[in-house]
Amino acid sequence: MIITDTHTHLYSEAFDEDRDQMMQRALDAGVTRFFVPAIDSTYTEGMLALEKDYPNNVFLMTGLHPTHVKDNYNQELEHVVDMLDKHKFYAIGEIGIDLYWDKSTLSIQQDAFRQQIQLAKQHELPIVIHCRDAFDEVFEILEEEKGDNLYGIFHCFTGSLEQAKQAISYNMKLGIGGVATFKNGKIDQFLNQIDLKHIVLETDAPYLAPTPYRGKRNESSYITKVLEKLSDIYQVSEEKIAEITTENSKDVFGI
DSSP: OOEEESOBOTTSGGGTTTHHHHHHHHHHTTEEEEEEOOOOGGGHHHHHHHHHHSTTTEEEOBOOOGGGOOTTHHHHHHHHHHHHHHSOOSOEEEEEEEOSSOGGGHHHHHHHHHHHHHHHHHTTOOEEEEEESOHHHHHHHHHHHOSTTOOEEETTOOSOHHHHHHHHHTTEEEEEOGGGGSTTOOGGGTGGGSOGGGEEEOOOBTSSOOTTSTTSOOOGGGHHHHHHHHHHHHTSOHHHHHHHHHHHHHHHHOO
């Protein structure tokens, strides 16, 4: 059984003390494909080192996270452009809009999101979207940019059934992680109305650990708890969920 974690911050400081052991636990659990999103330029060196250590398992993205869109965001976007010229990446992400922490940066977040969508189109890459308290704002830009050359993953999807269908209409897979296991997560109530062909698995480690680890540091091996939950929701085997979601990840990332 091959399991794909489509969104995991393996370079996070949260893993500095036991990164190799954490990776081995994931590999032992059957997680052999790790797609690693960017945050900003300060993490680039750590991401490249991780890829060098696990060349057959770790696949990198590049991009500027919306919560890190500050006054210097154009300089950060220049770094993204520079990295795209120098290195192989599998997506532009994670990018998007986050109005949970700071609503005052909405206009520059929108600009950074648009610019990075354009970069993805130029490089024929998928996008990986971060959306928090900003479905309307994200959908507005996706509506402007929609087309066959816009596709990717709506990371950590936490919206309604209607919003799920809207995201899918923009050629987005839904990234499903620990939230699906939460008692108040809500998405478990309608996920079985979404065809599995639109779903990919993720952890967002070290964040959003699934039940029974909620509130603790998340890690990629815990994706098996998400797999168990989706097997229950869809009433198909864990092996089938892993197979379909891995194939879906290949459709997005091309590998």
